[in-house]
Amino acid sequence: MRIVLFLVSITVLLSTCSNEEPTSEATDLSESSTTYKELRAKVIDEITSQNLARFELFESNLVALEEALFILDMDFNAEGLNKARQSFEDVMLSWQTIEATLYVPDDSNEAWTISRDDIYSWPLTSRCRIDQELVKKTYENTQDLQTLLVNATGLDAVEYLLWHSDENECPPQAMVNADGSWREISDLNERRAKYLLASVKLVKSNTDTLKKSSLMLGESLKKTNTAEALNVLSNSLYYLDTNVKDLKIAQPLGEQECAEDTCFEKMELQFSGLSLLSIHRNLSAFEQTFFADPGFDDLLKASDAADIADDIRAALDEALLISTQNVTLRELHDTGDGLRLLALIKSITDRLKTDFIGVLDLELPQRAEGDND
Amino acid sequence: MKNIAIPQIDNASLVAFRVFFGIVAMWSSLRFVLNGWVERFFSEPTYFFSFGGFEWVKVLPLSWMYAAFYVLSILGFMIAVGFLYRLASLLYFLIFTYIELIDVTNYLNHYYLVSIVVLMLVFLPLNRRAAIDVVIRPSLYSDKIGVHALYWLRIQVGVVYVFAGLAKASSDWLIQAQPLTIWLRSRVDTPIIGGLLEYRESAYIMSWLGFLFDTTVVIWLLWPKTRKAAYIVLVGFHISTGLLFNIGMFPWIMIVAATVFFSPNWPVLFISGLRLRSRKEKKNLPNPVGGHMRRPLSHVLFIALWCSFQFLFPLRTHLYGGNVLWHEQGMRWSWRVMVREKNGSISYNVVNEDGRKQVVSPRRYLTAHQAREMSGQPDLIAKLGKHIGKKTGENVRVFVDAKVSLNGRKPIPLIDPKIDIMNVDVGILPYSWVTDAP
Structure with a gap:
């Protein structure tokens, strides 16, 4: 009895010392029919389920962009360029939704072969590097393009190439300017179109891999809860x-x-x-x-x-x-x-x-x- | 100095403690290497938070840091088997403490306990039995030790429990059952008891049981009638907290440490108990207890001074007033274990000589682990602010935007955002630049 009285007195004493309560008043979970674990399972299920539709939208937008770039590659003109730019906007905006919801485990660098940067590397983008690859025609060989650093491929490179001016963004001492190779280019637009098409194909392939990894992770998270x-x-x-x-x-x-x-x-x-x-x-x-x-x-x-x-x-x-x-x-x-x-x-x-x-x-x-x- | 007579007891209990502690010390160091923490904590950071007065302690190159942990493992093994025991203890203390002094964000109460205990081993002759040192020098052998050694260890371990308990005597812990309510709800996946952890009642029960356990377990361990039951409860308590929370070696250290409360000859009784069947046979076992040994008075005075420090130092926070969980003055080295869930969002507003303002994120200087640990500790926030100011240039003013949440409360500024952090003192005087607790 004394112990009970002692505990009660301590409780009363300490409650008078309390200032703000740590959390606001609300219904206790024990009164609810759904347990926290069940609710968490539903949250995990709901969030991971959103992923597929986002990737599908992005992929369909990529197909539209690829088609626009294919036409542009056949005949580079202002109308085709505008269509490609509009398609790019759809692609980019659907990517922005994926990017901001892309959940990855902390050790994803080791587990995932494709990362976000392989699809969109901003702010790492190197415009001079893209110009250099235009000169070297790296895009002609898929394997060469795949081995490029992420800062010269991906959707950020696509944006730069779609709105590219005739000038390059390399410093005067860079090789493409110092040896005059940039000035010697007579088919810049054709090169841009090919580079664009090759880049989008690479993005498509990388997206497929990323989607598979992401969906697999989603399924695994759902199962473990x-x-x-x-x-x-x-x-x-x-x-x-x-x-x-x-x-x-x-x-x-x-x-x-x-x-x-x-x-x-x-x-x-x-x-x-x-x-x-x-x-x-x-x-x-x-x-x-x-x-x-x-x-x-x-x-x-x-x-x-x-x-x-x-x-x-x-x-x-x-x-x-x-x-x-x-x-x-x-x-x-x-x-x-x-x-x-x-x-x-x-x-x-x-x-x-x-x-x-x-x-x-x-x-x-x-x-x-x-x-x- | 004058010698005094000290009652002597069987040293078997303390020798067993040496063996167990050595094994735990060896494993503690090895798991740092195995978990890849040596690189994460000592190579990845570019800035380290020094302890006041220990700014001269610098991190070594990664290969040396790895070597230090390997050496620690070997030294832990040497302590366990009693080989060059005192030298091994001294080196373990020096290397382990050096590692702990490198970066404040790595501070943990149980690391401090390891440093203290291994320093005590340097002074305690626990290599006179069941040790390789005795095999090499048989003249060292003894089955006795002064009772002062036992009480020294008991007081030290008792201090940890009692202060850990007193730290829980707060309205957050006992009235709001925080932070246990937060922590338990996220552990509903725990086998068997997981379903119970959903309920706030469980957090209340565990808060009160934890408080009562910490504050009273020493009494139950000292009383022979309740000792066995208390130790079983203690083992259950530490194993369950070890399973529920990410507290590393802490449970094992305490399970080992609490053996000092057993009868001094418990290992002899235990081993004999395995061999001897009858109660009579057990009663007839030789018992070295009895008689006195003479020891310099200075030994006893040293222990008294040590224990006084251990009693008083954790209380220093009361000189500051306010809530120690908020201002953190007196938080370290005070055994306030697992009593707060504190998270901060920190950024620095750096104003140049010409009045231009730039926002600087701590992540520019810190690893994610350091940033997380720093975010609730005002002295570390201020130290990084001063560092950023110095790096930026002369006559720079640095203001801190530190929104901090304690035990799930709505975040409020931890540091007065109008104060130039370059001008504040981060010593032992009260931090006037820290706001009042919520």
């Missing part, structure tokens, strides 16, 4: 942090890694003008994963932390609205909304890196395994 499986899926959410917030917005707007007021030369998809639309697609993809039915928001609700999902919903809605404008990121910045978009996305990623992983007991991507105590 473990905390680790959920962790792998959550990795894709952090695309919003390093890629969208830092690389796509903060750097071009001059907030990060930029020596001038702005660094729009670092902007993604600056030739096609899709810089803002790609961000919009990334945000939509994030929404599809986070607010899937059921999604991470439901796991948060089941963990008495609906406020996290609500706050992310509010910030995401505003960010989606801003990014839906039919302008580039540079134009958005001129209107003053660029920094607002950055702040909104940061408010989301702040939550992803703090109470979101805390409440769901997840690990950030690429965190080395180690002991705790």
Whole structure:
């Protein structure tokens, strides 16, 4: 009896010392008919099931682009080029959805033969390197093209080649300029068309491999339904942090890694003008994963932390609205909304890196395994 | 100095402790190599967080670091078999402590415990029995040891349990059952008990049991009547926490360490028990307990000083006030194990002399592991901020945007975002630049 009284007194005493409660009030899971494990299984099932349709759309867009480039290769003209550019926009925007939802395990470099960079290597793209390959006609041999570094192939190379001017982007001392080989090219457009066609074929082949790996992983995650499986899926959410917030917005707007007021030369998809639309697609993809039915928001609700999902919903809605404008990121910045978009996305990623992983007991991507105590 | 008479006891228990500890020490070092952690923790980082006063400790080239871990494994084996025992203990202490001092983000309470215990071994003559040293020098043999040695180890192990228990006497742990509620719900895949972990009630029960276990287990281990049962519970507790949480060698270290609470001659009784069947035969076993040995008073004073430090040092956080889980002053070397789930989103706003602002991510300087560990520790956040400031140039101001969540709470700034981190003190004085706990 004394022990009970002692425990009760300690409880009362400590409750008076408590300030804010660690999590908000909500229904206890024990009152719900669905267990957390069952809910998690449904979340994993739902999110992994979204993958196939995304890849199928991307692949059908790739086929359309390949056809447009095939026609362009037969007869290089302005109309054909425009059609190819339009097809490219569809391809790129469908890729942006895949890219932002591509969940990969931390050790994927060893396990997967094809990575995201093999399809779209931005911001690693080397325009001079692409120009050099145009001179060398590397694209004529599929094997040679496959062995090129990722920064001269993929959808980023396709964008550059589709909007290419007659000048190259190599410094004067580079071989193609120093030895005059660039100036000697008389069939630049024909070369571009062939390079484009070969690049898209390579992207198609790489996509097939990536799709198989991704779908296989999805099936394996579904079967295991473990905390680790959920962790792998959550990795894709952090695309919003390093890629969208830092690389796509903060750097071009001059907030990060930029020596001038702005660094729009670092902007993604600056030739096609899709810089803002790609961000919009990334945000939509994030929404599809986070607010899937059921999604991470439901796991948060089941963990008495609906406020996290609500706050992310509010910030995401505003960010989606801003990014839906039919302008580039540079134009958005001129209107003053660029920094607002950055702040909104940061408010989301702040939550992803703090109470979101805390409440769901997840690990950030690429965190080395180690002991705790 | 004056000698004093100290009661002597059978040294079998402590010798067994030496053997078990040596094996654990050997395995601890080997698994670092086997898990690829040597490269991850000592080669991949480009910046290391130094401990105050130990800035001179630098990481060695990777091949040397690998060599250090291999040597540690060998030294652990030497301790276990009692070969050049004191030298092996001293070298193990020096190399292991050196490794721990390289980077604060690698700090763990049980690594600190390993350093302390192996340093104690340097002073304890546990190579006088069941040791190769005795085979080489038979004159070393003894089956007795001063009782002070036993109490020294018991107090040290007891301090770990008691302070780990007291650290749980908080509203988060006992009233909110946090962070166990968070941690258990993600472990519903655990065999057999997984289904139970869904429920908040399980977290409450485990929080209270954990608190009561840590604070009282020493009493039950000291009382002969409850000792066996207490040890069985202890083994069950550590194995289950080891299965549930990623706490490495900690359970095994504590399972081994708690054997010091057994009767001093328990290994003799245990081995004899396997051979002798009758109670009478067991009773007639020789018992070396009895008599006294003379030891310098300085030995006892040294142990008293050591124990006083171990009692007082973990309490230093109370001098700072506030919530130690938030400001972390007094967090390390205080046995506050598994009491917080803390996650931060950190970025630095670096303002140049000309007023231009740039946002710098910690990931530019840190590995993912370091960034994760740093994100909840104000001193490390400030140290990296100062480093970034120095790297950027002169007259640079650095402001920290540190949103931190403690035990699932909504994140709030950990550090006052208006304070230039270049001007703050990261010593032992209270951190006025850290905000109040949520």
